[in-house]
Amino acid sequence: MKIAENVFGYRTAIANIAYIAGLGSMKEDWVLIDTGVPYSAPFILKNIKPLFHEKKPLAIILTHAHFDHIGALQTLVNEWNVPVYIHEKEIPYLESKKKYPAPTPFKEKGMMSFLSPFYPRDGIDFHSIIKPISSEDSLPFLMGWKWIHTPGHTVGHISLFREKDQLLLAGDALITVKQESLFAVLTQKKEIHGPPAYFTPDVETSFRSIEKLQSLDPKILYTGHGVPMYGKEIREGINELLSQHSTGSLVKGI
Ligand SMILES: [Zn+2]
Numbered sequence: 001m002k003i004a005e006n007v008f009g010y011r012t013a014i015a016n017i018a019y020i021a022g023l024g025s026m027k028e029d030w031v032l033i034d035t036g037v038p039y040s041a042p043f044i045l046k047n048i049k050p051l052f053h054e055k056k057p058l059a060i061i062l063t064h065a066h067f068d069h070i071g072a073l074q075t076l077v078n079e080w081n082v083p084v085y086i087h088e089k090e091i092p093y094l095e096s097k098k099k100y101p102a103p104t105p106f107k108e109k110g111m112m113s114f115l116s117p118f119y120p121r122d123g124i125d126f127h128s129i130i131k132p133i134s135s136e137d138s139l140p141f142l143m144g145w146k147w148i149h150t151p152g153h154t155v156g157h158i159s160l161f162r163e164k165d166q167l168l169l170a171g172d173a174l175i176t177v178k179q180e181s182l183f184a185v186l187t188q189k190k191e192i193h194g195p196p197a198y199f200t201p202d203v204e205t206s207f208r209s210i211e212k213l214q215s216l217d218p219k220i221l222y223t224g225h226g227v228p229m230y231g232k233e234i235r236e237g238i239n240e241l242l243s244q245h246s247t248g249s250l251v252k253g254i
Pocket residue numbers: 064066153172196199
């Protein structure tokens with residue numbers, strides 16, 4: 001699915017990934033953002049074929065290390081042997097040295113929340129290929145883009161922003177579907193929503209991160225879950241989410 005100029009989206013079961021193209025000297029130079037749910041590698045490889053032919057990406061960039069964003073990482077790294085960029089604070093989780101806090105299924109009711117204790121939280125050993133991103137760094141390859149530290153959902157969560165068309169790839173910092181609701185996930189009903197509640201240990205920080213993203217005034221929004229959004233519905237949705245949060249009118253948590 002084309003999201004914007006040189007940016008494509010693909011949904012692996014419940015989680016989105018993105019391809020950013022047109023980056024290097026060759027037309028087919030590209031990077032992969034996130035790697036989807038486990039077992040999605042064959043689907044990703046098939047999906048990128050018509051876009052990039054046999055060309056592997058210059059790098060993989062991860063918004064964070066939750067299982068539904070790193071599911072195909074091991075297989076794709078074995079296949080491509082390319083560097084993997086991730087915020088330095090997220091690395092211990094990716095490398096299994098730290099575990100994410102247990103999900104909190106009762107923050108919000110709904111089937112997806114009910115299932116969350118069964119979501120795997122263990123990391124994998126990727127030590128040799130990981131490139132940490134720290135505050136001074138800019139991301140290689142991504143000319144015209146900047147990354148924004150958007151903690152709360154996880155400590156080292158990042159979002160990506162392209163100035164020229166105000167395109168925001170927000171990972172799970174905020175999403176465009178109510179991920180806790182099985183019905184909304186199945187129908188992909190569009191709605192600006194806080195990060196998935198069952199996996200967000202620091203809700204207050206996650207809302208500070210959403211304010212940071214609001215200040216960028218995104219005109220195109222593609223997130224880790226849900227459909228892309230365009231134009232003023234983004235601003236309206238974010239404003240509404242923040243005002244509901246500040247008045248405490250959000251139902252249970254986020
Ligand atoms: Zn997540």
